[in-house]
Structures are given as C-alpha cells and as structure tokens.
Amino acid sequence: FSQKALVRRLRSIESLGATTVICTDKTGTLTQNKMTVTQLRTTDLLESDIDSNAIWSPHSWSPTYTRLCEVMNYCNNATLPNVGDPTEIALLAFVAQIAIGGFVRYNEIPFNSQSKYMIVSGLQWWNQHISYIKWSLEYMLELCQWYQQKDIVIPLTAKEKDRILAQNNHYATQAIRVLGCWYSLNTASSDSIPQFIFVGMVGMIDPPRPEVSKAIQDCYWAWMKVIMITGDHLATAQAIAYQIGLKGNAIQWIDFQQSSSQLDILKDTTIFARVSPEQKVIICEWLQKLGHHVVMTGDGVNDAAALKAADIGFSMGITGTQVTKDASDIVLLDDNFATIVATIAQGRTVYDNIKKFIVFMLAVNFDEMIRVVVSFIIGIPVPMTAIQILRINLVTDSFPALWLGFDRGDGDVMSQKPRDPKQGILQWQRFIIIIASILASALGIGLFIYNLQTEWLEIARTVSVTAAVFFEMMVIYSFRHPTKQAWQLPTNRFLNWSVIGVLCFHTLTLYMPWWKYFDFVPLSWEDLWLCFMTGMIWWIVFEWWKWIKKKTSN
Numbered sequence: 001f002s003q004k005a006l007v008r009r010l011r012s013i014e015s016l017g018a019t020t021v022i023c024t025d026k027t028g029t030l031t032q033n034k035m036t037v038t039q040l041r042t043t044d045l046l047e048s049d050i051d052s053n054a055i056w057s058p059h060s061w062s063p064t065y066t067r068l069c070e071v072m073n074y075c076n077n078a079t080l081p082n083v084g085d086p087t088e089i090a091l092l093a094f095v096a097q098i099a100i101g102g103f104v105r106y107n108e109i110p111f112n113s114q115s116k117y118m119i120v121s122g123l124q125w126w127n128q129h130i131s132y133i134k135w136s137l138e139y140m141l142e143l144c145q146w147y148q149q150k151d152i153v154i155p156l157t158a159k160e161k162d163r164i165l166a167q168n169n170h171y172a173t174q175a176i177r178v179l180g181c182w183y184s185l186n187t188a189s190s191d192s193i194p195q196f197i198f199v200g201m202v203g204m205i206d207p208p209r210p211e212v213s214k215a216i217q218d219c220y221w222a223w224m225k226v227i228m229i230t231g232d233h234l235a236t237a238q239a240i241a242y243q244i245g246l247k248g249n250a251i252q253w254i255d256f257q258q259s260s261s262q263l264d265i266l267k268d269t270t271i272f273a274r275v276s277p278e279q280k281v282i283i284c285e286w287l288q289k290l291g292h293h294v295v296m297t298g299d300g301v302n303d304a305a306a307l308k309a310a311d312i313g314f315s316m317g318i319t320g321t322q323v324t325k326d327a328s329d330i331v332l333l334d335d336n337f338a339t340i341v342a343t344i345a346q347g348r349t350v351y352d353n354i355k356k357f358i359v360f361m362l363a364v365n366f367d368e369m370i371r372v373v374v375s376f377i378i379g380i381p382v383p384m385t386a387i388q389i390l391r392i393n394l395v396t397d398s399f400p401a402l403w404l405g406f407d408r409g410d411g412d413v414m415s416q417k418p419r420d421p422k423q424g425i426l427q428w429q430r431f432i433i434i435i436a437s438i439l440a441s442a443l444g445i446g447l448f449i450y451n452l453q454t455e456w457l458e459i460a461r462t463v464s465v466t467a468a469v470f471f472e473m474m475v476i477y478s479f480r481h482p483t484k485q486a487w488q489l490p491t492n493r494f495l496n497w498s499v500i501g502v503l504c505f506h507t508l509t510l511y512m513p514w515w516k517y518f519d520f521v522p523l524s525w526e527d528l529w530l531c532f533m534t535g536m537i538w539w540i541v542f543e544w545w546k547w548i549k550k551k552t553s554n
Contacts, residue, residue: 016347039203
C-alpha cells in the first residue's frame with residue numbers, strides 16, 4: 001500500500017526483479033486521464049486551410065455546429081461533474097452551457113474495442129428519429145459518403161476526405177486525440193450501420209503525468225525497455241512519447257502484422273498504435289519468444305487475456321474493471337506508470353533481502369555444524385552443547401535475520417541489470433557462505449582448544465559460543481551489500497536495535513542466575529574483550545575483501 005500497489009499474488013513480488021520489458025497503456029497510465037476539449041472543427045471549415053486553432057465558440061452558431069454539439073451531448077453516457085469515461089466527461093463539459101433541444105434515447109450500441117464506435121438512437125422533441133455516432137476518424141471516413149455544410153448535405157469526395165485526414169494528422173502531431181462525429185436521420189441497429197453524415201471533429205488533450213519522464217529514465221538505468229501500446233493515432237502516440245522521453249521506433253499494428261520480420265521490429269520498437277486488447281496478447285507472446293520477462297498493464301474486460309499471458313499483469317485500480325483486477329497479479333491503486341517502476345524497485349529489494357537472509361542463516365548455521373563435526377573428527381569435546389546451539393538459533397540469529405529481510409535497499413537497486421529468472425537464488429553467495437563458515441569455525445575451534453588447555457571445559461564452551469555471537473552480530477552488516485561498505489548503506493534502525501538487544505541479552509545471561517540453564521559460566525572482562533575482538537577482526541576482513549572486490553571490478 002505504501003507504493004500505491006496492491007499485490008494479489010505473492011509470487012509476483014519475486015518475479016518483479018526479472019522484468020525486462022514493461023508494456024503499458026497510454027491513456028491514464030502515462031497520461032493524467034483528464035481530457036479537455038481544445039479543438040472543435042466543423043465541416044463548415046472544410047474548404048479552409050489546416051488550422052490547429054480552428055475552435056468554434058458557443059456563439060459561432062450554425063446548423064453544423066448544432067449537430068456537432070448534439071453528437072457530443074447525446075452520444076454520451078457520462079454525468080457531470082465527474083461520473084463516467086474521462087473522454088465523455090470532457091465532451092459533456094464543453095457543451096454544458098449550450099442550449100440543445102430535447103432528445104429521448106431508445107437504443108444504444110455501446111463502444112467496444114473491436115468496432116471502435118458508439119451509436120445512440122432516439123427521438124427528438126419534434127418526433128424526428130435520429131442517430132448519433134462518434135468514432136475514430138479514419139475508420140469511419142472509409143464508410144462515410146456525405147457531410148453537412150451549414151444546412152445542406154453534400155457528397156464527401158476523396159479530396160474532402162484527404163483534407164479531413166490531413167487536419168486529423170495535424171492535430172495528432174500535437175498530442176491531440178481526435179474523435180469524429182456523425183449523425184443520421186435513419187435509425188441504427190446492431191445488424192447494420194446506416195448512412196451517416198459527417199459534421200466535424202473534436203480534439204482533446206490528455207497531458208502526460210509529470211512524474212512519468214523520470215520513471216522512464218529510471219527504466220533505462222535499470223536496463224528495462226518500455227513499450228507504449230495504444231489504440232490512438234500513431235502521431236498522437238509519438239507526440240506523447242516525445243514529451244515523456246520515450247525513445248525508439250513507432251509502428252501501427254496493421255504494418256507490424258503485415259511485416260515478415262516481426263521479431264526484428266520488436267527489438268527496436270517502443271510505440272505500437274491502433275492496437276486492440278486482443279492484439280496485446282500477440283505482442284506479449286512475441287516478446288517472450290525474444291526471451292523477455294514481460295509486464296503488461298490493462299483496464300478493460302478484454303485486457304484480461306493479455307494480463308494472463310504476461311509474466312506479471314498490472315490492472316488499474318481506478319478505471320479497471322473487476323474482471324481485469326481478478327486476472328492481474330498486482331493492482332495499481334493510482335493507475336500511474338511511475339508506481340509500476342516503484343513496485344519493480346521494491347520487488348528487486350525484496351528479492352535481495354531474501355538472498356541476504358538466506359546467506360546469513362546458512363553461513364552461521366554451517367559454522368556451528370563445522371565446529372561440531374570437526375570436534376568429533378579430531379577427538380575433542382564438542383565446542384557447543386545442544387542447548388547452546390538451540391539458543392543461538394532461536395535468539396541470536398532469528399531476530400537480526402528477520403530485520404535483515406526488511407532492509408530498505410542500498411539505493412542503487414535500479415542501476416542493476418534484471419536478474420535471470422532461470423538463475424538460482426545463490427550464485428557468488430555460495431563462496432561467501434563457505435568462506436564465512438570456514439573462517440568463523442576455524443577461529444572458534446582455535447579459541448576453544450586454547451581455552452581447553454588453560455581453563456575448564458565450561459569456560460572454553462562459553463568463550464566459543466560468545467565469540468560466535470559477536471562474530472554473527474558484526475558480520476551481519478557485511479552481508480547487507482556485496483561491494484558497498486557497511487557504513488555507506490542506509491541505516492536499518494530495526495536491525496541495529498535487534499543486534500544491540502542480542503548482545504545485551506547474551507552478556508546479561510553470562511552474569512545472571514539463569515546462566516546455568518544454558519551451560520554457561522561467567523567470563524572475565526579479558527575473555528569478553530577477546531570475543532569482541534574476534535568478531536571485529538572478521539568484520540574488518542570481510543569489509544576489506546569487499547573493498548578489494550570493488551576496486552578490481554572497476
């Protein structure tokens with residue numbers, strides 16, 4: 001919740017660190033999903049030059065302008081101030097102050113990702129049947145044969161269509177999303193589309209989220225590729241990509257589908273335009289063929305298949321449907337791309353913390369095991385009794401290791417390459433486990449044998465156990481990072497307090513009445529100092545080894 005992400009499947013946390021590609025929607029994820037109508041162009045201006053500022057005011061009345069406002073108002077399911085789709089809210093807000101005649105709806109063909117249009121049929125106040133439609137401009141123009149100019153209907157020729165598409169392309173290059181508006185005096189059914197009359201286009205701006213640019217740069221630093229997948233115009237997607245710093249080639253789905261070298265195109269393409277939810281599944285599968293670990297976002301019902309196909313599916317918590325949320329691994333509570341990147345960073349940190357926990361616990365437990373085995377081999381008493389080993393495992397190791405698993409990270413987790421999902425959790429860490437175990441057990445057995453010759457067996461065992469406790473509580477800080485020095489890492493105050501607590505509790509145990517229950521005896525201050533220096537020596541050795549490793553790697 002602190003990262004505005006709700007994890008539905010815990011396995012996705014471990015998988016986040018392997019992410020190499022993020023396939024994200026544009027609207028609402030990269031942008032603010034706050035549509036504002038900025039351009040309005042009726043067919044009365046069809047003969048004029050392309051003009052990005054040709055917006056009509058409510059006072060520039062004409063029959064065409066009235067029809068255009070009727071489409072915006074009635075082909076709409078939103079309710080002001082903010083109930084419904086952001087696009088429809090923006091259209092409704094624009095025409096809210098305009099007086100439009102009455103309309104009684106009796107039929108609707110809702111928008112869907114396949115047809116990409118919405119049709120509403122009804123009866124006007126003078127009992128005239130009429131249908132309104134809003135649709136992606138270039139798709140509808142292929143079917144449309146008429147347009148209205150002032151109060152007459154004129155055949156729409158190829159020349160006029162070219163001028164309309166040119167204006168559409170001009171808007172798209174400015175990151176303006178364009179909707180075409182039509183009407184018909186014939187009713188529409190789900191079986192056929194009547195002959196609609198084109199009346200104009202509406203341009204809307206959906207500005208990028210201000211934090212997305214930095215998130216994109218973080219992805220580049222983290223060796224991850226970002227791919228924008230949108231149903232909008234290619235030029236609109238490219239304009240948004242330029243504003244947020246998304247680099248790479250752009251392509252429309254139809255061109256990608258017809259290409260004979262789709263795998264080669266995928267390697268350099270970061271923008272896919274005019275893509276339906278079903279086609280997102282194909283993109284995901286092609287990326288997985290290239291060996292990528294894919295994150296996919298979605299919000300609509302039809303996005304569920306793509307989220308299932310991806311290695312990790314993110315659904316939108318605000319605009320997402322329940323079907324999409326059920327199909328996803330993680331729900332974005334704020335629908336924000338930057339939250340995806342923050343979640344991946346958290347996933348990498350969690351995976352690193354799991355490794356730290358495992359390495360520490362294996363190292364200290366192998367230390368104890370080696371001491372016991374070697375003592376049997378060389379024929380000396382065991383350096384630790386069963387109750388002492390149990391006490392170390394339950395008290396000394398457990399609490400610091402627990403807080404080691406909650407480490408905040410080292411600050412450069414997003415500068416590392418994604419891990420290989422086929423790679424085991426322990427790689428070079430095996431060497432650390434072996435070296436730490438051998439060094440700790442060698443010094444512990446040496447101290448035990450030395451004290452066994454000059455002191456009682458109980459004192460020798462107490463020194464051996466105390467030296468192991470000091471060693472574990474100091475070397476745990478060296479396990480927090482493979483190359484950075486312990487003092488260069490962010491403070492983990494819970495780890496600090498648990499280490500202090502363990503050391504204080506162990507020291508008190510040596511001098512309190514209950515020491516006999518753990519087979520301990522009180523130690524002299526010289527023995528305590530020797531145990532402390534033993535732990536300090538190996539902490540210095542590990543920090544020196546990390547410093548050498550960092551220098552040689554540079």
